[in-house]
Amino acid sequence: MPQRSVLLTVFDGLQSLDVTGPVEVFAGAERHTPGSYRIRTASPDGGPVRTSSGLTLVPDGSLADAADPHTLVVPGGAGTRDPDPRLVEWLRVHGPRATRLVSVCTGAIPLARAGLLDGRRATTHWAYCDRLARDHPAVRVDPDPIFVRDGNVATSAGVTAGIDLALALVEEDLGREAALTVARHLVVFLRRPGNQAQFSxxxxxxxxxxxxxxxxxxxxxxxxxxxxxxxxxxxxxxxxxxxxxxxxxxxxxxxxxxxxxxxxxxxxxxxxxxxxxxxxxxxxxxxxxxxxxxxxxxxxxxxxxxxxxxxxxxxxxxx
The missing domain is CATH 1.10.10.60 (Homeodomain-like)
Incomplete structure (x- = not known):
């Protein structure tokens, strides 16, 4: 079984759980099936970033030095409201090279800025769906589901929906038993369906x-x-x-x-x-x-x- 590389972009103002949630899922899958995933993080300049909650994350390196991954994950957070132009330009060039392109929460905004959601169905945190649709009319925004798959592009709603999406990807890659083991370890459901509504x-x-x-x-x-x-x-x-x-x-x-x-x-x-x-x-x-x-x-x-x-x-x- 080939190892799948997972790269998470990190930047100032990101929502920490948008990164740590998917990382814990993929890391749990790696423990269950050794050799299945190689997880890396990268910031625009390779330096530490400060999350919206005040945590400091130290990435593995810079985006410029990162190899094109199998699965590219873009988290959300306050830092995506006006995303770093370096991140957007890097996504414009490298995003199409990823086998799977994933966003968590408002990570859909830099993807849309880079033109990677044009003509696709996508979602984001409910509070930003209107803005995404208004600023990027070429994107078919669906405000209801917790995550949406359109070809090799997957977008998810706020925060914990990134865990649901990551579990869905693990199930796709390694099978239900691996994903169920990870879900049990994290004490979450396997798995909320993607078209489950964001709200009660x-x-x-x-x-x-x-x-x-x-x-x-x-x-x-x-x-x-x-x-x-x-x-x-x-x-x-x-x-x-x-x-x-x-x-x-x-x-x-x-x-x-x-x-x-x-x-x-x-x-x-x-x-x-x-x-x-x-x-x-x-x-x-x-x-x-x-x-x-x-x-x-x-x-x-x-x-x-x-x-x-x-x-x-x-x-x-x-x-």
Whole structure:
């Protein structure tokens, strides 16, 4: 099996976990399968860099001296808001030579500056998706997934999503058992699907300003298996269905139906991860009603069935 070289670019103002997260995944895979990865870091001038949290990282060398890697990883952080021109120019020349090109969080910004995301689907931290789309209209920005694969280019959302993406790459390279061993060691799931949303429903939606609507949001969360149709929710809020639907969307940013769908899906996921309840029981408790209805919801949103989700994402005992 050929050894894959992994190069992580480092620079002032990077988010430390964007580097250390993927490094721990690839290093864990190397321990599991010796000779699988050779990990290096490089800064624009070879000197130490200071992360956004104040940590100082000492790289292995400079970008100018770095060999073209198999997997090139560009982290995010405050230092990507106005990226170092030396980094952007180096990426412009060397990025296309990498077998795999990866960004974590706002590391997508220097990739886009270098023209490496033009015509591709990509994501970044939710707070910067609008900016990425505005500044780089040739990039097809998808704000929802935690990571996106488009050919040999992979981009991920904020911080911990870089760990999910790195685990996906290890599974691709070395197989499920190697990735599962690394995930168990790090006490994380193997693995959140790339098209899982960056937000929970409660985080994705704004909190309503008016108390009756805030109460409805809380009611939905606490009663996913209840009657959550617009008419029933409107009656609880003492509003007409039409007024309720319009006000809910105006104040939360999503329709009542979409909010209910997200809450029910998240409730089902938690039950699959945290309990041994049967699929039918989970479907009823989460408000989907039937296993088939829940299966359609999972396939539509997560790209996997409830049974497969449980198999992959329920933590195995650490031994």
């Amino acid at each position: 429903a409660q985080l994705a939606a704004q909190t309503a300003r008016r108390e009756p609507l805030r109460d409805i949001q809380q009611w939905i969360t606490e009663h996913p298996d209840g009657d959550l149709g617009v008419e029933a929710l409107a009656a609880r809020a003492a509003l007409s269905p039409r007024h309720f639907a319009r006000a809910f969307r105006a104040e939360t940013g999503m329709t009542p139906g979409r909010y209910v769908d997200r809450v029910r899906l998240e409730h089902a996921r938690r039950l699959l991860e945290d309990t041994t309840d049967g699929i039918g029981q989970v479907a009823r408790a989460s408000g989907h009603g039937t296993p088939e209805a829940m299966r359609r919801a999972f396939l539509r949103t997560l790209g996997t069935s409830p049974a497969e989700y449980r198999r992959r994402f329920r933590p195995a005992p650490v031994t």
